[in-house]
Every structure is written in structure tokens, then in C-alpha cells.
Amino acid sequence: MSLIARMGAMLLVLFIAVPIVSSTSIGSKNCTKKEFWSKDNDDCLPIGGPLTPPPPPPKGKACPPSTHYWGKKQGCCVPLNPSPEQGPPPQCRGAWVWKSTVRSCVPVPTPPKPSPPKPSNHHHNGHDNNGHGGYRQKRSALLKSRSAPLCPTGLDACPISGAKGGDYECLDTATELESCGGCTSLGSGQNCTAIPGAWNVGCEEGYCTVYTCAGGFKRSKDGKSCIQL
Structure with a gap:
């Protein structure tokens, strides 16, 4: 093959290859050094999240607390950092679950409550079987309820942050993600x-354990935190 023919073949290969390369790299090369390319959102996103506080999610939706925020432009939860390769779904709060079709956390469906029992035909006249009045039994039961612990054995009574009237919730602080090892509200x-x-994290015997870190982070040796690369 002559030199001219070889040069022509090389130019033809370059002419074909250039558009292929540019088409497969669309998007990722358009991101700045302070951004990363999100395949799920098909957009460049700021590393670590936006500079201004993002808006809250709409009613009925929530975002994973430590990894995502609500993107008004995208209309869904967007990650603060790149998603881990072949990683598990984002982790939502206790009573919420990640729904990939809407890319946000939604409430876990609650099963229907059973029907209340039908009232008995037996009428109680306020006396016990011996004909004595039942006031003493009712009063002792009331006193017992007042002295009883707020939560069943094994659960801690944790005040609900921002709630009025002393509202609390009974939590197993040995496994509770948001109050691991004790009530964070206290x-x-x-x-x-x-x-x-x-x-993705877990609470094991009252201690936090990191299972997976986001892109740009690695798991610490003790498995209790993520170290930025």
C-alpha cells in the first residue's frame, strides 16, 4: 500500500472514531471540578450539595437524611456525592422506604387495623362476683398505671423533638438508627x-456501624465512619 493510501486510511479511521468518542462522553465532561455526573439524574450535581439550603420535599415524600436532598429542578431526591458502584439502595428513615420509580422515600404502608371486638351482652353493674363494689379495684388499677414505666421493658422513652405536651416515643436504643445507644433528643x-x-448504616448493640460509603469516601478501619478521599 502506498504512503498516500495509508494516510487516507488513517484519516478515515479518525473521522469515524471522533464522533463515537464524543457521543459516549456527553454529560460527564461538561461537569466542573466541583461537580459530579449523576447517571440516575442525568445531570451534573454539586459535590457535597448546593451552597444554599435546598427546599423541603413535598408532602408524602422524604429524602435519605445523610446522603440526599430534595432537588427542585429534578423533582426528586438527588445525592450529595456519587452513588457507590453496585451499592444498595439509599437508606431512608425508620418508617420510610426508598422507591426508585419516584427517587424518594415514601411512607411504609401500614396494615389495616383489626375491627374492634363486639360488646358483650353481659352487663356489669359495678360490683364484683361477691356483690361488693368495684371502686377499690378500679382505683388500685389506676394507681398501678400511674406508677408503671412509660415504655415496656427493653425500650427507652425518648422525647419527640419539637413536640409539645411532653410527647415521647418508645425506642429500642440498641438498634434504633437515629437514637443509637441512647435518646438523641436528650x-x-x-x-x-x-x-x-x-x-448505608446500622445500629448494632447500641453502636453505629457503617456498611457502605458514598462515592469519594472510604470506610474507616473501625467501621464507624467514612473518610473522604
């Missing part, structure tokens, strides 16, 4: 979902 324990860079 200043004890740890909120495992607030660990920076964590993608």
Missing part, C-alpha cells in the same frame, strides 16, 4: 444516619 446516643459520607 443529648445521648448517636444518630447513625447523620454520619458524613455514609450510604
Whole structure:
């Protein structure tokens, strides 16, 4: 083959290859150094989230607390950092579950409540079987209820932050993600979902454990945090 023929063949290969390369890299090369390309959102997103506070999600939706925020432009939850390769779905709060079709957390469906039992035909006249009045039994039962613990054995009564009237919830702080090892509303324990860079976490025997870190982070040796690369 002559030199001219060889050069012509090389130019033909370059002419064909250039558009192929540019078409497969559309999007990722358009991101700045402070952004990353999100395949799920098909957009460049700011690393670590936006500079201004994002808007809250609409009613009936929520975002994973430590890894996502609500993107008004995208209309869904968008990640703060790149998603881990072949990682599990984002982790939502306790009573919420990630729904990939709407890319946000939605409430876990609650099963229907059973029908209340029908009233008995037996009428109680306020006396016990011996004909004595039942006031003493009712009063002792009332006193017993007042002295009883707020929560069943094994659960801690944790005040609900921002609630009025002393409302509380009974939590198993040995496994509760947002009050691991103690009630965070009382200043004890740890909120495992607030660990920076964590993608999936757990609460094991009152201690937070990181299972997966987001892209740009690696799991610490003790498995309790994520270290930024």
C-alpha cells in the first residue's frame, strides 16, 4: 500500500472514531471540578450539595437524611456525592422506604387495623362476683398505671423533638438508627444516619456501624465512619 493510501486510511479511521468518542462522553465532561455526573439524574450535581439550603420535599415524600436532598429542578431526591458502584439502595428513615420509580422515600404502608371486638351482652353493674363494689379495684388499677414505666421493658422513652405536651416515643436504643445507644433528643446516643459520607448504616448493640460509603469516601478501619478521599 502506498504512503498516500495509508494516510487516507488513517484519516478515515479518525473521522469515524471522533464522533463515537464524543457521543459516549456527553454529560460527564461538561461537569466542573466541583461537580459530579449523576447517571440516575442525568445531570451534573454539586459535590457535597448546593451552597444554599435546598427546599423541603413535598408532602408524602422524604429524602435519605445523610446522603440526599430534595432537588427542585429534578423533582426528586438527588445525592450529595456519587452513588457507590453496585451499592444498595439509599437508606431512608425508620418508617420510610426508598422507591426508585419516584427517587424518594415514601411512607411504609401500614396494615389495616383489626375491627374492634363486639360488646358483650353481659352487663356489669359495678360490683364484683361477691356483690361488693368495684371502686377499690378500679382505683388500685389506676394507681398501678400511674406508677408503671412509660415504655415496656427493653425500650427507652425518648422525647419527640419539637413536640409539645411532653410527647415521647418508645425506642429500642440498641438498634434504633437515629437514637443509637441512647435518646438523641436528650443529648445521648448517636444518630447513625447523620454520619458524613455514609450510604448505608446500622445500629448494632447500641453502636453505629457503617456498611457502605458514598462515592469519594472510604470506610474507616473501625467501621464507624467514612473518610473522604
